[in-house]
Amino acid sequence: MSATTEYLLHLADNAVVLGQRNAEWCGHGPAIEEDIALANVSLDLIGQARLLYQQAAERIGNGATEDQLAYFRDVPDFRNYTLLELPHHSALVGYAKSNMDYGTTIVRNFLYSALMVLVWDALQKSPDADLAAIAAKSLKEARYHLHHAADWVVKFGDGTEESHARAQAALDHLFPYTEEFWTPSAIEDAAIASGAVTDVRTLRAAWDAIVADTLAEATLKRPEVRGYVPEGKHGRHSEHLSYLLGEMQVLARAHPGATW
Amino acid sequence: MYTQSFSVSDEPGKQQKPVLSTESAEQMAKFDARIDADGRIEPQDWMPEAYRKTLVRQISQHAHSEIVGMLPEGNWISRAPSLKRKAILIAKVQDEGGHGLYLYSAAETLGTGRDKMLDDLHSGKAKYSSIFNYPTLNWADVGVIGWLVDGAAIMNQVPLCRCSYGPYARAMVRVCKEESFHQRQGYEGLLVMMQGTEAQKAMVQDAVNRLWWKCLAMFGPPDADSPNSALGMRWGIKRVSNDDLRQKFIDATVPQAKVLGVTLPDPDLKWNEERGHYDYGQIDWNEFWETVNGNGPCNKERLSTRVKAHNDGAWVREAANAHARKQQQRQIKEAA
Amino acid sequence: MSIELKDWPLWEVFVRSKQGLEHKHCGSLHASDAAHALEAARDVYTRRQEGVSIWVVESKKITASNPDDKGELFDPAADKIYRHPTFYEIPEEVGHM
Numbered sequence: 001m002s003a004t005t006e007y008l009l010h011l012a013d014n015a016v017v018l019g020q021r022n023a024e025w026c027g028h029g030p031a032i033e034e035d036i037a038l039a040n041v042s043l044d045l046i047g048q049a050r051l052l053y054q055q056a057a058e059r060i061g062n063g064a065t066e067d068q069l070a071y072f073r074d075v076p077d078f079r080n081y082t083l084l085e086l087p088h089h090s091a092l093v094g095y096a097k098s099n100m101d102y103g104t105t106i107v108r109n110f111l112y113s114a115l116m117v118l119v120w121d122a123l124q125k126s127p128d129a130d131l132a133a134i135a136a137k138s139l140k141e142a143r144y145h146l147h148h149a150a151d152w153v154v155k156f157g158d159g160t161e162e163s164h165a166r167a168q169a170a171l172d173h174l175f176p177y178t179e180e181f182w183t184p185s186a187i188e189d190a191a192i193a194s195g196a197v198t199d200v201r202t203l204r205a206a207w208d209a210i211v212a213d214t215l216a217e218a219t220l221k222r223p224e225v226r227g228y229v230p231e232g233k234h235g236r237h238s239e240h241l242s243y244l245l246g247e248m249q250v251l252a253r254a255h256p257g258a259t260w
Numbered sequence: 261m262y263t264q265s266f267s268v269s270d271e272p273g274k275q276q277k278p279v280l281s282t283e284s285a286e287q288m289a290k291f292d293a294r295i296d297a298d299g300r301i302e303p304q305d306w307m308p309e310a311y312r313k314t315l316v317r318q319i320s321q322h323a324h325s326e327i328v329g330m331l332p333e334g335n336w337i338s339r340a341p342s343l344k345r346k347a348i349l350i351a352k353v354q355d356e357g358g359h360g361l362y363l364y365s366a367a368e369t370l371g372t373g374r375d376k377m378l379d380d381l382h383s384g385k386a387k388y389s390s391i392f393n394y395p396t397l398n399w400a401d402v403g404v405i406g407w408l409v410d411g412a413a414i415m416n417q418v419p420l421c422r423c424s425y426g427p428y429a430r431a432m433v434r435v436c437k438e439e440s441f442h443q444r445q446g447y448e449g450l451l452v453m454m455q456g457t458e459a460q461k462a463m464v465q466d467a468v469n470r471l472w473w474k475c476l477a478m479f480g481p482p483d484a485d486s487p488n489s490a491l492g493m494r495w496g497i498k499r500v501s502n503d504d505l506r507q508k509f510i511d512a513t514v515p516q517a518k519v520l521g522v523t524l525p526d527p528d529l530k531w532n533e534e535r536g537h538y539d540y541g542q543i544d545w546n547e548f549w550e551t552v553n554g555n556g557p558c559n560k561e562r563l564s565t566r567v568k569a570h571n572d573g574a575w576v577r578e579a580a581n582a583h584a585r586k587q588q589q590r591q592i593k594e595a596a
Numbered sequence: 597m598s599i600e601l602k603d604w605p606l607w608e609v610f611v612r613s614k615q616g617l618e619h620k621h622c623g624s625l626h627a628s629d630a631a632h633a634l635e636a637a638r639d640v641y642t643r644r645q646e647g648v649s650i651w652v653v654e655s656k657k658i659t660a661s662n663p664d665d666k667g668e669l670f671d672p673a674a675d676k677i678y679r680h681p682t683f684y685e686i687p688e689e690v691g692h693m
Contacts, residue, residue, distance in 0.1 A: 023337050026353050027330040030573025032361050033636040039354035046347045067342045102576050159579030252341040258457050260342040365624040375603040580628035
């Protein structure tokens with residue numbers, strides 16, 4: 001598998017995992033209007049995942065398909081950021097159950113889409129034409145996702161005492177996971193070396209600025225980060241991905257080879 | 261996606277009586293004349309209290325059905341067996357949320373706020389379509405809901421596009437545009453499964469076995485047993501009778517089932533040359549009424565899920581309000 | 597002073613499609629303020645189509661003429677578009693109504 005193909009899988013896995021998480025709110029949102037908004041975000045992400053997996057499948061050849069990649073790879077094969085696989089609540093072990101918290105959902109979407117507007121913007125200049133095309137389309141969507149999430153971060157941070165507390169708690173919980181955006185990885189380094197892909201580390205200052213602006217308006221505090229840095233993009237995940245994929249893949253795997 | 265094709269009184273047993281005491285005969289006559297001329301009644305027009313009440317109930321029941329209807333299908337989003345089907349299903353469930361919203365919007369033009377309508381739903385006072393009180397037990401249920409439930413909804417909704425109340429008719433036009441899409445997608449998904457593995461075919465047949473009779477009951481009891489049908493017909497709200505809609509649905513669906521290769525679970529289903537329609541078996545109306553009145557397999561689950569979403573979301577709604585107020589104060593301060 | 601509404605206020609949505617000549621009324625939605633209403637309208641009424649123009653107006657801010665001034669079906673109380681109880685601001689002293 002070429003370096004760029006591996007990188008495509010990283011992007012696709014990010015999109016499918018976060019698309020899966022956001023879709024969990026369908027029918028349970030805090031207002032119908034919000035249900036519809038979040039479904040739009042989820043649809044965009046699934047759409048991105050499809051395009052990326054299709055590209056990867058083409059390059060892998062041998063009859064590979066988007067669904068094979070999404071449904072028949074195992075946890076260690078997945079290259080998504082750990083941030084995206086976390087359930088919509090505070091830190092709990094893999095088999096604990098808890099209510100979904102909209103603050104967690106929004107803060108996570110904010111942190112990720114702030115990154116992706118920068119990543120897609122850079123990638124639309126990639127010499128890899130297919131990747132550039134996907135990037136151009138995804139950029140428009142990511143801008144909307146950022147706008148939606150940032151607006152809510154501000155409403156929560158500068159809303160009621162309860163919403164402020166929830167948003168700060170979500171930030172304290174999730175922000176450390178973003179450290180993974182900036183760590184080196186063999187796949188990214190190879191893709192960068194091939195010339196197809198921008199080094200995401202060059203985007204860090206811009207990301208910090210977006211985050212700082214929104215947190216300031218939201219009167220929220222950026223947490224300190226120390227200690228363990230997640231390794232999802234290396235295939236070493238949290239306890240949560242196994243449950244997420246278990247649910248996502250169960251039906252397809254029960255009928256291998258079936259067409260839907 | 262769906263309303264019951266009958267107006268269930270929120271207080272069963274209480275008959276709907278038109279209140280004429282405070283309404284002038286002249287206004288009533290003009291109102292009747294417009295209805296008879298197939299004209300539209302708009303939010304600012306004079307209307308009999310009973311017309312307003314009937315519409316609020318029917319439109320809000322329809323809206324509640326769309327919102328509750330998100331749940332049986334939403335149950336399969338996370339496990340959709342392909343990314344394409346997952347996307348189609350999310351889009352469909354999202355459309356249903358949107359339809360609920362258009363309908364609450366139409367109902368609000370009659371003077372009832374959305375929070376009042378939601379309170380009535382959550383307290384169990386308001387009804388929603390019976391079909392959503394059944395569980396979705398395998399992936400084929402999603403396709404069958406698209407084929408049969410949306411199919412039935414379309415039968416009911418197309419005539420409503422011509423109903424006398426403007427905002428409701430216009431909401432229905434918008435809904436119908438999106439709905440036919442849903443039915444086609446559901447049917448297409450089933451076609452693929454019926455051309456697939458034995459296990460897939462068995463799934464589809466199982467879903468049809470469980471859902472067929474419930475779909476027939478969706479159209480509501482025979483019109484002789486529907487006290488509000490007559491008034492609805494008089495006022496251009498209800499255009500076609502329950503039995504006629506049900507018959508139309510069966511006649512359209514039997515050939516579709518043949519193409520799919522599924523058996524409809526009714527040994528009495530038979531073409532009647534004389535009538536020019538399909539004869540069909542007896543619907544279990546006892547079971548239907550039990551379900552409508554809250555004692556079906558999933559009523560409690562559906563309702564408490566909606567109540568939970570609403571309650572859990574209160575802090576979010578309040579945060580938005582609080583922020584809006586703060587912004588307002590800031591703007592006032594700045595202007596000063 | 598204003599009433600503390602449990603729910604978000606109601607907004608009317610007008611959309612001009614890409615090829616359209618004027619804004620058409622599509623319906624309403626609830627949102628906490630104008631910016632929020634615009635975003636929601638994009639999601640609900642245009643599914644984020646490109647090139648559409650959206651107007652949102654708080655429902656209670658709309659003043660309407662009476663459709664049948666020639667006296668057909670005329671309700672003198674209706675210069676508001678809806679007969680919402682919440683459209684009419686009641687002074688706090690009057691209490692719950």
